[in-house]
Amino acid sequence: MTRVLIADDEVLVRTGLRMILGTQPGIEVVAEAADGEEALRLTARHDPDVVLMDIHMPRLDGVAATERILAARPDRRVVMLTTFDLDEYVYRSLRAGACGFLLKTTPPKELAGALHAAVGGDTLLSPEITRRLIDHYTSLAPPVSAPGLTDLTARETEVLRLLARGLSNREISGELHLGEATVKTHINRIFAKLGVRDRVQAVVLAYEVGVVFPRRAARDW
Missing domain, CATH: 1.10.10.10 (Winged helix-like DNA-binding domain superfamily/Winged helix DNA-binding domain)
Structure with a gap:
């Protein structure tokens, strides 16, 4: 059973993700967090296999929360949720050690499969996301x-x-x-x-x- 913590500041998104994941075999949503600070507390309390982390959240954004989670437990799996607005937060997520990205429009079966894969040690980098991210950010520095x-x-x-x-x-x-x-x-x-x-x-x-x-x-x- 893959234990998942959902961190997103939008109630509808969290509810939708919980409902979607609840129908998938081998997935259990153990907690929901509305911001990065809560994600830190609930991750420590529930010890999920993977954290599904929104990038933009109040109080503490998803990237900063990811940095702290992985500083405490480098083997923790964190998957970033994004609508794919390219900005510095996405690149920081990669550098922080997030094991990949999922679009909020990812179909249910693919979402569940991706979370299982993340727990298994795989990295979630589709060619589209890889190329668009790297094209944008690596051109900014020598x-x-x-x-x-x-x-x-x-x-x-x-x-x-x-x-x-x-x-x-x-x-x-x-x-x-x-x-x-x-x-x-x-x-x-x-x-x-x-x-x-x-x-x-x-x-x-x-x-x-x-x-x-x-x-x-x-x-x-």
Whole structure:
């Protein structure tokens, strides 16, 4: 059973999400929070498997709440809810360690599947969200350096580029004509060498260090 805490300042959104998730097998909504402060308290009290966190909330926004939750428990899974208004909060969420994003219009079955996947350790980065986010934000700052980047093999760098394009393990497997188990091994080695914990951080870092570039730069697509 996947235990979920919903944090959103809109009562109708919380009620709707609870009703939707209540019809999905293997999902239990253990608490609802109306702001980031309440999300912190209820997360500590109920110990959910995953927190479904709205970005914009009063008192303490979802990004700040995510930063505090993950500072206390880095292995906690936090999925951000968004209407996809691109601003600095979305990028901060990635940097804070959120394991992905879900649109508030996500169909019920996909929503439940995404939460199960998050608890299983997967990162929720669709190609659309990956590309739009990275295109917008990484163009605002020059590339930075990263320890471990030079330790990547040519194949690992190739896999990292495909990760940054939002491809799944299966899609990378097809693109490079490798088995999915081999792709997963490459990805785990990339994470270890770059000192990142998941796909989100790997993708952000790939753009920050200049391994790949936003589409409008047209250097790597």
